[in-house]
Amino acid sequence: MARLSDGRWPLRLRSFRFRLVFFSALTIMVTIAIFGMVVFTLFTSLEIGRIDRTLSVCLEDVVSFRQKAGRLPIQVWEGRSRGVVLQVYDQDMSLLFHLPPGLSAPMIPGDLLEAASDWKHPFTFDPAKSRSLPRLWWILPWNYLSHRNLWRASTTVTLLDEKEVFLVSMVPMVWLLESRQLLFWMIVIAGIAGMIVSIAVGRLLAARAIRPLKDINRALTEISISNMSIDPTLLGTGREIDEIVNHINNMLRKLDMSMKNLQQFTSDASHELRTPLAVMRGTVDVALLRERDPDYYIGKLQELIYNIEDMQNLVGALLELARLDDFKGLGLDTREPVDLLLIAEDAIANMETITQRRGQTVEKVLHPAPTQGRDAMVLRLAYNLLENASKHSPPGSKIGVSTYIDHERNHAVIEIRDDGPGLDPEEISKCFDRFWRADFSRTTPGFGLGLPLVKRIAQIHNALIEVESGKGEGSLFRVRFPLDSEALKGYDFE
16 A cells, blocks of 8 residues: 555554554464464475385385395385385396386486485485475475475395396375375465454454543543543553553643642732732822822832832742742752751841841851752742741841751751741641731731742652741741751761
8 A cells, every 4th residue: 555645654554453453463374374384394394204214114125135035025015005116227227127016107317316326315206307306495385296296215226136236215295295285275274264363353352452542532532621630440441551541640630730830820920919010000190190290200110119029029939939839859860968057057148137137136056957959949948937037026036046957757957936926726727828928917028928938848858847836925937857867977076
């Protein structure tokens, strides 16, 4: 069949069902052909070997009889059932006589007879062409030769009346060639029947094999925003198809998560940007009601700049949170040694300007606490916690920062304590929700995204967050990272 214009085979020939049927039928046909060739060749070889043994025994019996009786026998007893003919040739290659008298046999040419006496093995003689066939050529299956008059012959040299003569035993191969032909056609018919059966069975099996794929395809057409999974129990498939369904469901689950993150980002951005945009629009509308002096316009423009900066910070926080939501986790090749002691010192240094402006004091008790992760992410976690503590602590208060190793639980720990108003249990359960803000923090700058970022970074690092707080008692945020025991071996605590 001709290929299409793009160089590919027609769609029907590229289908999974056609390939399954074609290769199953081809496999069965090749198997039958190989098996038939082996049987055909083995049968021929065994029969030839049996004939050769009969010819050899006949020659031995004739020579033994002549040595004992001084003459040749009048009947070849061993090969009588197979039609063995005994011929005696003189030195001039003339036929002296043959046995039995009533059975005719072709004469062997002198040159072939002379050459055969040196071969020491039987040969196949073709009287029509007065030559011997190659030793193994005619055994091949496609050379069944049922129309040929072939003889199997064996020759030897012996003494008769004190002169050397050529003694030849021959047997016709008609029955063997006919048997080969019958066996050949039986194999051909078996191959054709096997091909037909394999195609029929292959189509049936292919239909059953691709039925789960059709069910999966049908289920995929029903995928929508509200239905992002395939129920494997409805397919009734085997282990292999179940694995495919699980992989598809995992892909759909990740796609659903990404879409929900996108929807969450869009919803969060539109919700949080609505208020500053409304304020900016109101500021511009009021400024345009009538002419005002330049100082008034400069003040309003500065208000717009402050609002734009807030919007930029909000969008940056939302983008960072969305990027962390799509983060798949830390693999072994993406982890790096991180020491919470160094992280805490960097976070304190970054917050120094803010804490000094508010007159706040940072009391730090820092000990080595090695873990594995991303240095920049862990620094952002520590900075957000420290900024949250500073934001909700009164001016002149103290903020505590400590890092240490919890050997019992095999954790590297960072703690940040503030002197703020504290949280009740309900507020603790909500403080990591996006855009949630406690009542006392409504007047403080921020968007309610700092702690959600802390929570997501902790999840990426398989860290645990603990909050200890009470109304009027301040708050303690503790983050437990998996301890890097290998890095700990290189520390000198003396």
